[in-house]
Amino acid sequence: MPSLKNSIDYDNWAEQIPNTVWINSKGKIKHSLDKKLQLPASEWENPLMEYHSERLQNLYFTDRRDKKKRTAIALTSSRGCPLSCSFCAIVAADKEGPKWRAVEAETLVAWIGEALNSYDFQHIYIMDANFFVKKERVLAFSRGLHKLRGGTLTWSSSSTVGYLLKIRHELPTLVLQGLRLVEMGIEVGSQSQLDYMNKRVSVQNNIDAIKALQKNNIDIGLDFIMFYHDQKKQEIIDNLIFLVSAGVTEHESFDHYxxxxxxYPGTPVRHNLENSIGEKLSLEKLPFSRDFIDNYDVKKIYSTFIDDFAKPWLGKLEAAISSNLRVLSQSKSKSLKAQLSLMNIYLRHMPFIVLWELSHAKKHAPIEVIVPQFSNYTHLIESLLHRKDEATIARKIVEIGTTGVGGRSGELISKIS
Structure with a gap:
């Protein structure tokens, strides 16, 4: 432990550093003076030339289009975001509003070209909060990158819906120049929730953006918030209907469910919550959002979905799907491949089915009572995790109905609409 004198000296020293937050010797959070200090983008150094992290040097990207696994590198080319989504921590970065700044496309390409002399990589993860802000910058970057290494490099990044739609007609060109994945900030599936989060787009805009990526076979990283503390049950249902309408019920990751x-501190949604409960939340750690769910139905749906389904079964569900995929990759039987592919579709719909049933339950009850198919799902998962041979698998195939690949009409569509 530092001495009292050293602690005081440290506090005095930290007070002189603008925009600093620290915990003093008495365990209290201290702040120095806020000052506007933003290094111009033109003075940024190439971040790839200080690339010493072993974890970052072992990045990979699975390129589904080219059917290969690419070594990758990651960097950030911009700071901030021009938007002001009410839940996003970026809005707290500048009290007068988020300030977006970015290196020029030519500089970004030069950074990557310089890094190619030191590292072996074929894919670039651009980790910006919102890379697609300026259409011409994106197009110039893509053209420049395509000229490096004979056009063999690929890339991925992020966008919000409005900016993606402004560049949708150029997506075929971007794909030819190496674009493989866009992480899309969709967030929610109803207009009431979009307005609550200050997203400044419509539900149809969200659907159009996803369809534009699907049309061009660009992988989607789906940023989606299924639950929040100030939510109504109908808004959960709206989110599920949106997933069907947008054709993402079979999205590879289950995170969005x-x-x-x-x-986050400094965000409008947290400020509003603090006003409603009459107290400031601690800055030392993020609060558990579930503790502040105020709608009884939403609270029950969330607790059952997380505690009775996700915690005991999600890991097993993902393991069963992975096991099926391993068998699929090794099997030469067309019949078995078809059966296992159909089974994986059935399993991928499990979170949707469970949450849909929970959201329509008339009263709270055990998950096995609310979700009629639950025991079928769990028995199938257990059988897949303990199977011994392919013949056993084939005998355990079940008759199923699905929402349809890519949003095509299926049994659940009519029930939802």
């Missing part, structure tokens, strides 16, 4: 809004 379970994400709950984080209550």
């Amino acid at each position: 379970f994400n709950i809004m984080m209550l």
Whole structure:
């Protein structure tokens, strides 16, 4: 432990550093003076030339289009975001509003070209919060990158819906120049929730953006918030209907079914919550959003979905799907491949079915009572995790109905609409 004198000296020293937050010797959070200090993008150094992290040097990207696994590198080319989504921590970065700044496309390409002399990589993860802000910058970057290494490099990045739609007609060209994945900030599936989060787009805009990526076979990283503390039950149902309408019920990751809004300090949603409960939340750690769910139905749906389904079964569900995929990759039987592919579709719909049933239950009851198919799902998962041979698998195939690949009409569509 530092001496009292050293602690005081440290506090005095930290007070002189603008925009600093620290915990003093008494365990209290201290702040120095806020000052506007933003290094111009033109003075940024190439971040790839200080690439010493072993974890980052062992990045990979699975390129589904080219059917290959690419070594990758990651960097950030911009700071901030021009938007002001009410839940996003970026809005707290500048009290007068988020300030977006970015290196020029030519500089970004030069950074990557310089890094190619030191590292072996074929894919670039651009980790910006919102890379597609300026259409011409994106197009110039893509053209420049395509000229490096004979056009063999690929890339991925992120966008919000409005900016993606402004460039949708150029997506075929971007794909030819190496674009493989866009992480899309969709967030929610109803207009009431979009307005609550200050997204400044419509539900149809969200659907159009996803369809534009699907049309061009660009993988989608789906940023979606299924639950939040100030939510109504109908808004959960709206989110599920949106997933069907947008054709993402079979999205590879299940995260979008379970994400709950984080209550970041300095955000409007947290400020509103603090006003409603009459107290400031601690800055030392993020609060559990589930503790502040005020709607009884939403609270029950969330607790059952997380505690009775996700915690005991999600890991097993993902393991069963992975096991099926391994068998699929090794099997030469067309019949077995078809059966296992159909089974995986059935399993991928499990989170949707469970949450849909929970959201329509008339009263709270055990999950096995609310979700008629639940025991079928769990028995199938257990059988897949303990199977011994392919013949056993084939005998355990079940008759199923699905929502349809890519949003095509299926049994659930009529029930939803």
